[in-house]
Amino acid sequence: MKELLILGAGTSGTMMANHLRKTLPKKEWNLTIVDQEEIHYYQPGFLFLPFDLYKSKDVKKKIDKFIPKGVNLINEKIERIDKDNDTVILKNNTSLKYDILIIATGTDISPQEIEGMLGDHWHQTVFDFYTFEGARNLRNKLRKWEGGKLVVHISEMPIKCPVAPLEFTFLADSYFINKGMRDKVDITFVTPMSGAFTKPKATEALDYLLEQKHIKVVPDFNIESVDGEHQKIIDYGGEEVDYDLLVTVPTNMGDEMIERSGFGDELNFVPTDKATLQTTVKDNIFAIGDATNIPASKAGSVAHFEAEILTDNIMRYIAGKELKKEYDGHANCFIETGHGKALLIDFNYSQEPVKGTFPFPVVGPLSLLKETHMNHMGKLAFRWIYWNMLIKGKHIPFVSATMDTAGKQLEESI
């Protein structure tokens, strides 16, 4: 019997287990997946949890519920990958031999990377919403917060779901209006990028949102430290921003196991071919989702599109065929803008988000780069799609792994 081993049973790993159990001959291939967690979180829900729009139970389910029959799930921490011996060593000293390895260990926040971010103020006046604990603690804080300076902040790129911090500011505006206290809250968005939006078409179509919602933007801010005592963040250029409540997205890094294994870049992301998803570490090691260093968004939709292509490429690898250089960076995401509306964007490595309709030309029913109620309904419906179709590796009808240009207004783009 041959062994295929998947590290990580999050969105990407679970999808790959489902795809491959259907595709790989059961008589020839054992399939094993390793994860230290017992809970699978619906991470897009972390955006809604702080505003009491979702309850805790909406975003968590048992991890084994989504692992198909015929796949061996091991609940243990991963110590390291010994690539020279095609072996993974677990924390309990078990060694797992593999013929093919898929790294799907994702990314997590590393607040310790920013001086002063952790401390007595962590989850008191400084919060993240990229973890279940952070989102839940922030919800409890917001329920009793009486207002002041709310600063929503990105530490450094790349981050998981790059638009989530901006969505957070839009939803915060909505939330405080609904609570009748918007006049008591000052909202500032602080980003290391040159603006809230950086692509020309998106900037043109969406800049009005910031003005309309009275959100101040502090661009080009590269944080050096958090001064928890005086409640301010300071950047390398000496610029300071005061806060009463800081909602930050700390540095995002790949799993420390990658570092212990002796590969990975300065953020522990795995060097991966952006078109084939084979790593440059070794031929029999592949990577998917947030764990890779490819220049695509770290997002569930990316993982979903990658999974279809990676499944094909694993089958080609086994058959000794050349890998398909097919992944084009396709990403697709809903952006909540508050007040029951949302935007939808669809783009890839080379095509920036533009206006149009999705998934069908003209008919839609979803509109690209435009605020509509229908898009918001799409985002809410997505939770059902996630639990029932996406991570089970079912194809989402009419949405292909590579980007479709039909229905998009491309003529003005560069």
Added chain:
Amino acid sequence: MVVEKIYGELCVTCNEQGYLTDLNQWTEEIGLEIAKEEGIEMTNEHWDVIAYLQDQCRKEVPLSIRKIGKSGVVSIKEFYHLFPKGPLKISSRIAGIPKPVSCI
């Protein structure tokens, strides 16, 4: 939208924000002219950073402030000192490589 721009005797294509669209058109003279526009007087330290950025760009490695801080070429503090206010944005423009972007 792409525009043509003349630096000295050389004509190059830039995007509307003044970033070169093709690194192959770059020369040190063009780098100097763009630096002038950005109000930066180039020294050897500046050129070392520019050479590093171009090398990374040719290797298709996405750039970040952290990566530059760990490159051994400059520390983040020095990088800010060399190219005050948005060092990655300014140095990328002088180097003739694309502006660092996010997804939207």
